[in-house]
Amino acid sequence: MRNTQLLNDIASVIRSNPDHHDQNQWFDGRKSLVELNGKEFVCGTTQCIAGWAIALSENILEFTTDGALIVEDDSEAAGQRIISLATVQYEARDALGLNPNEALELFHAGVDTNKQYDWHSLLIDIAEGAPIALAMHENELMGWDDYEQD
Numbered sequence: 001m002r003n004t005q006l007l008n009d010i011a012s013v014i015r016s017n018p019d020h021h022d023q024n025q026w027f028d029g030r031k032s033l034v035e036l037n038g039k040e041f042v043c044g045t046t047q048c049i050a051g052w053a054i055a056l057s058e059n060i061l062e063f064t065t066d067g068a069l070i071v072e073d074d075s076e077a078a079g080q081r082i083i084s085l086a087t088v089q090y091e092a093r094d095a096l097g098l099n100p101n102e103a104l105e106l107f108h109a110g111v112d113t114n115k116q117y118d119w120h121s122l123l124i125d126i127a128e129g130a131p132i133a134l135a136m137h138e139n140e141l142m143g144w145d146d147y148e149q150d
Helices: 004-016 049-057 088-096 100-107 119-127 132-138
Strands: 031-036 039-044 060-063 069-072 080-083
Touching: 004 049, 004 088, 004 119, 049 088, 049 100, 088 100, 100 132, 119 132
Parallel strands: none
Antiparallel strands: 031 039, 060 069, 069 080
């Protein structure tokens, strides 16, 4: 089941901090504060939707020099776990309640980095239950040739 609250939170952060969103960057390793609903979050200064899912759903303890994050995890013996570039898409997929195909469509959209997209509207549409590929088409992130309805 989709995590509509997290999708809406990411949409809010992207709308109010567009310079903190880049679909080609999961975290850039520098720390900054972003405010959401009166709470401050420490995050990389620019990140993709998957990066935002992690930043807003995990208690980040440390940024490592190789681009990974150490997050709090009471289920692990050490009380923490590492989220690396290799695992971020799976962690974010689970946090957002997406299936593997939905995560692939959303995180690896292959968008034109020189064009401005309305990511806020896209995420709101997805939170409201729209199929991701259809929401991407309706928000001009893909053409009809790219959209295949299940």
